[in-house]
Amino acid sequence: MSGKPMPPVLLLIAIVAMVVLHREWPVARWVDLPWTLFGLAPMCVGIGLAAWSASLFRKRGTTIRPGFESSTLVTCGPFRVSRNPMYLGMALLLIGIGVLMGSVTPLLVVPVFVVLIHAMFVRMEERMLEAAFGDEYTAYKRRVRAWV
Numbered sequence: 001m002s003g004k005p006m007p008p009v010l011l012l013i014a015i016v017a018m019v020v021l022h023r024e025w026p027v028a029r030w031v032d033l034p035w036t037l038f039g040l041a042p043m044c045v046g047i048g049l050a051a052w053s054a055s056l057f058r059k060r061g062t063t064i065r066p067g068f069e070s071s072t073l074v075t076c077g078p079f080r081v082s083r084n085p086m087y088l089g090m091a092l093l094l095i096g097i098g099v100l101m102g103s104v105t106p107l108l109v110v111p112v113f114v115v116l117i118h119a120m121f122v123r124m125e126e127r128m129l130e131a132a133f134g135d136e137y138t139a140y141k142r143r144v145r146a147w148v
Contacts, residue, residue: 004120007066011090014113018097018106026103039099046092053078053085066121073133075140083126083146087117091147114147122146 005013031038056079057064062072064086078085091114098107129137 007087007090007117007121010113010116010120011093014094014109015097018094018101018109021105021109022101022103025105026101027105029102030104031099031102033102036100036102039096039101041096042092042099043096046089046094046096048089049078049092050086050089053089066125067128070129070132073129073136073140075144079144081144082148083141083144084117084122087114087122088147090117118146 054064056074056077060072060074062070062074078088082088091110094110094113095107098110126137126141130141133140
């Protein structure tokens with residue numbers, strides 16, 4: 001993975017970008033207190049989803065690091081409904097942070113983050129999983145959506 005920032009680094013960069021956009025160019029407040037607190041829900045779901053997914057990788061003894069060969073195809077838990085629940089969890093965390101901030105511009109970071117993650121990691125990971133697990137992964141890919 002030479003030269004590419006890892007997903008947690010991209011997540012941190014996205015959070016910093018959201019804070020900067022909120023402070024410098026908030027454009028408009030679309031929600032105020034106490035309604036901004038609803039942002040805690042997607043944040044908690046996102047953190048829980050990412051943690052649950054990561055724990056399944058550890059239990060199965062396979063790598064969580066993008067670009068490293070997987071030893072097991074994990075299809076249980078949140079992987080039954082999303083092929084990328086860790087990345088989905090990160091996106092939900094960003095949505096929650098955006099809602100907590102209450103202004104419009106931080107939310108613009110979320111689709112940029114999703115597109116970058118998909119282009120930089122999901123495509124590569126899917127090629128690697130298809131090479132490693134063949135028909136088993138292809139069948140999984142047919143029945144489970146990439147994100148939701």
